[in-house]
Amino acid sequence: MAILSQTEAQDILKKVLSFSTADECEATLNGSISGNVRSARNTISTAGTADNVSLGVQSRFGKRSGVATCNEFDEASLRRCVQRAEEIAKLAPESPEYVPFLGPQKYLASPVAFAQRTADITPDYRAQQIGASMALCEARKLSSAAFFNDSAGFVAKRNSKGLEAYQRLTNLDFTITVRTADGLGSGYAIANYTDLAKFDAARLTRVAADKAASSVKAKALEPGKYTVILEPAAAVDLLSNMMRSMDARNADEGRSFLSKKGGGNRKGDKLFDERVTIYSDPTNAEVPDLTFAGDGRPQQKTTWIDKGVVKNLYTSQFWAQKAGIPDLPPPGGWIMEGGSQSTADLIKGTAKGILVTRLWYIRAVDPQTLLYTGLTRDGTFYIENGQIKFPVKNFRFNESPVIMLNNLEAVGKPVRLGGNLVPPLKIRDFTFTSLSDAV
Amino acid sequence: MKRRDFVGLSGLAAGALFIPTIPGFAGNLVDPARLLEPGVDVAIKKRLADAGLNAAKAAGATYADVRIGRYLNQGVFTREKQVQNIASTESYGVGIRVIANGTWGFAATNSVTEAGIAKAAQLAVQIAKANSKVQKEQVKLAPLKGHGEVAWKAPIQQNAFEVPIKDKVDLLLSVNAKALDLGASFVNSVLFQVNEQKYFASTDGSYIDQDIHRIYPTFGVTAIDRASGKFRTRQSLSSPMGLGYEYLSPKAADKIAGPAGSDVVGYKNSYDMLEDVASATKQVKQKLTAKSVTPGKYDLVLDPHHLGLTIHESVGHPLELDRVLGYEANYAGTSFATLEWKAKNIPYGSKIVNIVADKLQPGSLGAVGYDDEGVKTKQWDLIKEGTLVDYQKIRDQAHMVGQNESDGCCYSQSWQDVQFQRMPNVSLQPGKAKLSVDEMVKNVDKGIYIAGNGSFSIDQQRYNFQFGGQVFYAIEKGQITGMLEDVAYQANTQEFWNSCAAVCDASDYRLFGAFNDGKGQPSQSSAVSHGSATTRFNGVNVINTARKI
Numbered sequence: 001m002a003i004l005s006q007t008e009a010q011d012i013l014k015k016v017l018s019f020s021t022a023d024e025c026e027a028t029l030n031g032s033i034s035g036n037v038r039s040a041r042n043t044i045s046t047a048g049t050a051d052n053v054s055l056g057v058q059s060r061f062g063k064r065s066g067v068a069t070c071n072e073f074d075e076a077s078l079r080r081c082v083q084r085a086e087e088i089a090k091l092a093p094e095s096p097e098y099v100p101f102l103g104p105q106k107y108l109a110s111p112v113a114f115a116q117r118t119a120d121i122t123p124d125y126r127a128q129q130i131g132a133s134m135a136l137c138e139a140r141k142l143s144s145a146a147f148f149n150d151s152a153g154f155v156a157k158r159n160s161k162g163l164e165a166y167q168r169l170t171n172l173d174f175t176i177t178v179r180t181a182d183g184l185g186s187g188y189a190i191a192n193y194t195d196l197a198k199f200d201a202a203r204l205t206r207v208a209a210d211k212a213a214s215s216v217k218a219k220a221l222e223p224g225k226y227t228v229i230l231e232p233a234a235a236v237d238l239l240s241n242m243m244r245s246m247d248a249r250n251a252d253e254g255r256s257f258l259s260k261k262g263g264g265n266r267k268g269d270k271l272f273d274e275r276v277t278i279y280s281d282p283t284n285a286e287v288p289d290l291t292f293a294g295d296g297r298p299q300q301k302t303t304w305i306d307k308g309v310v311k312n313l314y315t316s317q318f319w320a321q322k323a324g325i326p327d328l329p330p331p332g333g334w335i336m337e338g339g340s341q342s343t344a345d346l347i348k349g350t351a352k353g354i355l356v357t358r359l360w361y362i363r364a365v366d367p368q369t370l371l372y373t374g375l376t377r378d379g380t381f382y383i384e385n386g387q388i389k390f391p392v393k394n395f396r397f398n399e400s401p402v403i404m405l406n407n408l409e410a411v412g413k414p415v416r417l418g419g420n421l422v423p424p425l426k427i428r429d430f431t432f433t434s435l436s437d438a439v
Numbered sequence: 440m441k442r443r444d445f446v447g448l449s450g451l452a453a454g455a456l457f458i459p460t461i462p463g464f465a466g467n468l469v470d471p472a473r474l475l476e477p478g479v480d481v482a483i484k485k486r487l488a489d490a491g492l493n494a495a496k497a498a499g500a501t502y503a504d505v506r507i508g509r510y511l512n513q514g515v516f517t518r519e520k521q522v523q524n525i526a527s528t529e530s531y532g533v534g535i536r537v538i539a540n541g542t543w544g545f546a547a548t549n550s551v552t553e554a555g556i557a558k559a560a561q562l563a564v565q566i567a568k569a570n571s572k573v574q575k576e577q578v579k580l581a582p583l584k585g586h587g588e589v590a591w592k593a594p595i596q597q598n599a600f601e602v603p604i605k606d607k608v609d610l611l612l613s614v615n616a617k618a619l620d621l622g623a624s625f626v627n628s629v630l631f632q633v634n635e636q637k638y639f640a641s642t643d644g645s646y647i648d649q650d651i652h653r654i655y656p657t658f659g660v661t662a663i664d665r666a667s668g669k670f671r672t673r674q675s676l677s678s679p680m681g682l683g684y685e686y687l688s689p690k691a692a693d694k695i696a697g698p699a700g701s702d703v704v705g706y707k708n709s710y711d712m713l714e715d716v717a718s719a720t721k722q723v724k725q726k727l728t729a730k731s732v733t734p735g736k737y738d739l740v741l742d743p744h745h746l747g748l749t750i751h752e753s754v755g756h757p758l759e760l761d762r763v764l765g766y767e768a769n770y771a772g773t774s775f776a777t778l779e780w781k782a783k784n785i786p787y788g789s790k791i792v793n794i795v796a797d798k799l800q801p802g803s804l805g806a807v808g809y810d811d812e813g814v815k816t817k818q819w820d821l822i823k824e825g826t827l828v829d830y831q832k833i834r835d836q837a838h839m840v841g842q843n844e845s846d847g848c849c850y851s852q853s854w855q856d857v858q859f860q861r862m863p864n865v866s867l868q869p870g871k872a873k874l875s876v877d878e879m880v881k882n883v884d885k886g887i888y889i890a891g892n893g894s895f896s897i898d899q900q901r902y903n904f905q906f907g908g909q910v911f912y913a914i915e916k917g918q919i920t921g922m923l924e925d926v927a928y929q930a931n932t933q934e935f936w937n938s939c940a941a942v943c944d945a946s947d948y949r950l951f952g953a954f955n956d957g958k959g960q961p962s963q964s965s966a967v968s969h970g971s972a973t974t975r976f977n978g979v980n981v982i983n984t985a986r987k988i
Contacts, residue, residue, distance in 0.1 A: 038960050040766040043575035046857055047566055048545055048961075054467070067526075069468045071549065084470060096521055123569055131573035145769035147960040177769040183777075186768075253625065254663040254670055257988060261668035271988070360772075361896045365907060365927060368670060369986040373905050373927070375898045396896075396903055396929065402988040433982060434929050436903035437775070 002033040002051045002153070003119065006166040009156035012055070012073060017160055019082040022059035022089060024101050025160045026296075029055055032153030033119070037126040040145035042134045047123065059085040063098035066090070097318040102296045104162040111288035115195035118170035119152035126150075133205040137178055142209050146176040150196075157296055165292045170194055171419075174201065177378060178208040179439075180216055185391075186439050187211025188358055188378035190233050192417055194288060211357060211379035218391040220435055221382065227353035228430040229346050229383070232415045232422040234356040234376070239422065241362070242370060242401040243278065243334050246304060248313035248325055257370045257402060258310065265313065272308040273408040279303040280331030286416050293329035302328055308405075338423030341412040346426050348386040349410065353426070355381040355388060359397070370400045375436055394439075395432035404430065466510060466530030474527055474600040478509045478636045479551075481648050485588070487556055488640035491535050494557035496642065498564035500537035500544075502580065504641035504812060505560075507533050507551065508854035511634040513600060517611045518627040519619065525604060532854040535560045539567035541577035543835075547855035581837035581845050583814060585644020591808025592650040594801055595683030599632040599654050602684045610656075610687065614716045618660045621720040624670070628658035628716075631679070631954070633966075637811070645813040653804060653966055654686050655679035655954050656712055662723040671726040671924075673719040673909055676703075676744050676891050677710045679952035679966060681804045686710055695947060697742060697973075698880040700919030701912050703890045705744055707949045708802055722910050722922070729922035732911070734983045738886035738940070739928060739976045740879055745908050746867070747951020747969035748892040753932040754787075754794055755865040755969070757901035758821050760830040764839060770960050772899025775932070776827060778840065786825045788936030793868040794822040796831055798847050803968035804952050805864040812858060814847040821865065825937070833860045852963040859959060866950075866970035870942035876973045879941055886914035887926060887981065892951070894927065905929045907984070925985040935976060943972035 004012070009029050016027040031053035038046045054071045059082065066088030070081040126148050137144040150172045157165040175190045188211065189204040251258035251265035258266045281301040282289040291299050295317065303311045312328055320327035347355060357379030365371040376394045383389065404427050412424035479487075488505040495503035510530045516523040532549040533556050544567025548559040611628040618626035633653040640646045656677050663670040680686050689711035697703030702718060704711075741749065757774040761767055776787070788794075798805050798816030809815055812834055820828050834845040851858035880888065891909025898904070911923040930938075950968040957964055 036961060037570070038769075040768055041576070041764070044542070044570045044573055045766055046543065046545065046859070047570055048547075048857060049562075049566075050547070050855065052549075056468075067468050068470075071467065088470060093522065123566060127569055127573055134573065143765065143768075145765065145767075147769055149961065175769055179765070179768060179773075183773075254665060254668070255625065255661055255672075259668060259670070261666070263665055360899055363894045363896045365894045365984045366925075366986065367672075369988045371984055371986050373894065373896045375896070375903065377899055394898065394903075396898075396905060398905075398927075398982070398984065400986055400988055403986065434903060434905075434980075436898040436900075437931070438772070438898035438900035438902050 002031040002053055003168065004029065004031055004053070004154060009154065009166055010158060010164065013156060013158035016055065016057060016078050016082060017158060019079045020059060020160060022061055022086050024060040026058045026101050027055060027158055029053060029156040032151050034149065034151035035121060035123060035126060036147065036149040037130050038147045039130050039134060042138050042144055044127070044130060049123070055081060057081050057085040059089045061089050063094035064089050064092045065095060066092055099317040099321065101159045101161045102163050104164065105292065105296060105298050107165065107291040107298050108283050108300065110167055110291060111283040111285065113194060113288035114152070114168035115170045117196040118150055118172050118194065121150045121196060129201045133176065133201045136202060136205045137209055140209055140213070141181055142178050142212055143181060144176060144178045144205070149173045155290060163296050165296060167290050169290065172196055172199060174199065174204060176205055176208045178212040180212050184439055185212045185216035186378045187215060190417065192419065215379050215391040218393045220393045223395060223432045223434050225429040225431055227350065227409065227426065227428045229343060229350065229353055229355045230425045230427065231343050231357055232417050232424055233358040235425050236417045236420060236422045237359060237362050238372060238401045238404065239336065240420065241372060243304065245370060246313050248315040248323065249319040251313055252323060257368065258313065267310050267313055270309045271402060272305060272405040274308040275408055275411055276305055276308050276405050277337040278305040278334055280334050282332060284335060287333050287335065287419055287421055289332040289419060297327065297329045299329060299332065302331065304334070333419035335421040336414060336423055338411040338414045341410065343412060343424040346410055346412050346424055347383055347388065350383045350386060350426065353383045354392065355383055365398060370402050371398060372400065373398045394436040396434045396436060397431060398433045399431045466512065466528035469527050469529045471513065471527040471604055473529060474511045474513060484638040485640065485646050487551060487553060488638065488646065490553035491533065491556040491560045492640060492642055494560035495535065495537045495564055498561045500539045500564050502538040502642055503560065504536050504639065505533060505556065506811060506851065506854055507638040509636040510853055511600065513632045515604065515607045515611060515630045517615055519615055519625065520612065522608055530853060533559065534851065534854045534857065535563045536857060537563045537567055538578050539564045540571035542567045542571035542574045543578055544570065545857040578835050579838050580834045581843050583643050583834065586647060586813065586815065587644065588646040590648040593652045593681055593806065595652045596685040597683040598652065599684040600634060610712065614658055614712050617713055618716050618720045621717060622724060623660045623720045624663040625661040626658060631655040639809065639811065639813050641813050643813065647809045647813060649808055651807060652683055653679060653681055654683065656687060656710060658716055660716065660719045660723050662727055664727050669727055671723050673723040673726065674891060675719065676705065676715055676909070677712065678744065678950055679804060679954040680802055680950065681806050682802050687712065695949065697890060698876045698888055698919055701888055703742065703910060705742060705949055725922050726924055729924040731985050732923045732926045732981060732983050734981055736978045737981045738883045739979045740883060740886055740888040740914065741974050741976065742890035743949050743971045743973060744951050745889045745892055746971045746974055748895055748953065749906055750865055750867055750969045750971060751953050752895060752897045753901060753904055753935065754821065755862045757932065758830050759860060759862060760832045760836045760840065761860045763830060764836065767958065771958050775900045775902050781827050784826060786937055787822050787827045787933060788825040789939045790825045791870065791942055792822055792825045792936050792939050794865060795819065795868060796821050796846065796863045796865050798863045800864055800968065800970070803864045803950055804966040805968055810847040810849040811851050812849040814845045814849065816847040819846060831860065831863060836860065850965050852965060856963050861958065861965045862956065862967050864968045867942065867974065869945040869948040869972040872944065874941060874943045876943055876947060879943060879973060879975055880914055880919065881917040883914045883975065884916055887923060888912040888914055888919060902931050903929070904932065925983045926981060927984050928979045928981050930979055935979065938976045938978055939974060940977045941975040943974070945972065947972035
């Protein structure tokens, strides 16, 4: 029963609310069907499927709140779930951060976030795709390890104040690492779509295989500051980490890179190169997302960084009211504006630099400056006079996305990754602090 | 749940609609009282398991195992004077793994009935047969004799789920109050508790009932200097343990002082949360004005609560046989310690480096009687006098390294995830000669003493790593001379372990824990302990991490 229609889902939620004796009640249904297959050494290692719908009920008496969940939907089970939430609420202490449930909301028109082709993927299809990908690698005497994961799901919400929401989503992720038989070369490719129609396992396999084959006999360069071209897969995590750090409360409390000396936050300050604009838009056709947040707040098109200036910070409802600031929920995904140049175009325009396929094991070093460390992986190459000259050994970096986005040389054309639109970035003075022997 | 659980609590905010993202913290939110209800009787579980095994065999499986699991979790989350959330969850279901046509298949269901389990068994066989069409390597299991009907229980003294929530909230709020009284700007504290009730049955003839407990109290104290805009945090020096609530009754004998002048206290089998938060608040304020480190080569004296994570990343992970063989190439990575590398007998570390793997150590996170494929657990050597002697294996890997026995390292985070090779406890053995931390520091001319784990990062083959910490102290001419900041060290695994110059004796030995170690696709979490005594490493490269934005 995993993918319920709007009517089916709201009928269940209406029934749930009808059992409520609390001052306020909100019910949420989440359902998904997902499947995956994993391979390594050119053979399948594991595969699985999961199918689940769960109901969450939050009941409130005054400022006391209780939550219960269940995954059975007969009338007695629904009634029990509501009763349990109410029992927990009655015993709970009052919340000093209580905010009443939202009433009816106007959401943006639902984007096309659900693709039937993705929802219809079968175990046989997954096995065929992985099988064909493995065959391409075997033919080139390369070893592949890949993961194919797809899901179709829905979220439905309803509360006693009249809020009603529903949306369906599909998602498909594919990653592949291809290694040479001698273990001296490694390449990687990644893709993330709503619609299976865009998926091309053979193309992605060739990208990873070509990188693996051309990354053997890597030369060691001295660590230091280099001009780098970060492919989208290398840029996405550092940028996501920065976006996740744009919480207003942390900034106001003085424990964020956006905190201001003496108090307050840095909203309105120009912290980045003027070519940096990052926004979110759940109706974007490339990265459609939920038009409502987990607590029912609408997800609007919101600009977070505008031409290098911090434009907005996200917040909880409680903090928005307390601080008297715009009530903006954290976005599901983000979009960085870019130009029309591909990664290949950026390479052509580079006199000396390093192409980075992806970054790995990224960890925060200092939250004060958003300094992160991590390593390059699965395809790192030296560029000279607009051409890739030779593979280089992997580096460890210590860099802050804030510094990085001030040292911007060029921004390419964004591509979808992890529900975001991420451009390849050309950055000067990117800090590599040591070499790694890892392939 | 009883009203008294909440009586007397002020400023609480229990029951927010989301649970913080904690891997493995899945299941339905339930009344805490439900966590004390007994699970299904073992005789019924045997009958249910047999239904799965029989259905799998009838569908064509040559091997099958059934795991009926009831996974209980509770988290209490606070900040300053208020409770943010109290969540109790229960997850109950069955996972069935089969071999058909020489290929693994797996399916799981929350329909814990004979019919539901039989259906899942048939689906697992169907998946195995579908995948066998593109399978290149036939699964080969190390031989294993069935154990019959056996049971194992973690040797805890007090089930944490039996402690009233009020007591837990009182403890955490008193920790927060102590920090605020002593001048902290912010403090948050959390208590996690886990109980895995696992029943395993296989076509080998094993029926194993196990009861496993874990507990993890932790906090973070933040100090802010508004004028300069600088902020620093000090996390707790507790370890997650395979213990009950007794871990939170501090005993003087379990406290181990750091070197003179450091103001650091380490904890063995019990933890003094109030004492630690007082130290943390004092230290976090010192961190705001501590001297920024001068980069260069230093001799490092590493406290066990810090070194545990370095052991985890630079020894535990590279010696997982699935990584060595390439099964994790697309995610966690592979390993420098290949079979060819091992054959060359290149020193992994200096002669005093002895590292053992085990699934037995009482109070550790990895201790169980049997692993998740029914193998009785044991202890074995990984590195002996600096030389790599063995890896961590499960049943379908042993033959790949010419062995015929699993090490008992198979684990799944829940009934609905397939079990695979996970890290056992991996621990550095203490020095045989008597050596205290003060004696160790006395011999260091230019060094840094590091306690607590901070930022950590290592490459996908486990050569190059960088670690931070919670507190850093300069050592000059055998003396601790003051606190340092902005410290991280970078090293190569083999160079680092070969620079190991001294290990304190057994009186300083204690466990560090990794509560949420991630691996696999889809990713699964596991918990594992790492024992060590304070250890010295010579001439390690230290960088300064301060930046301006």
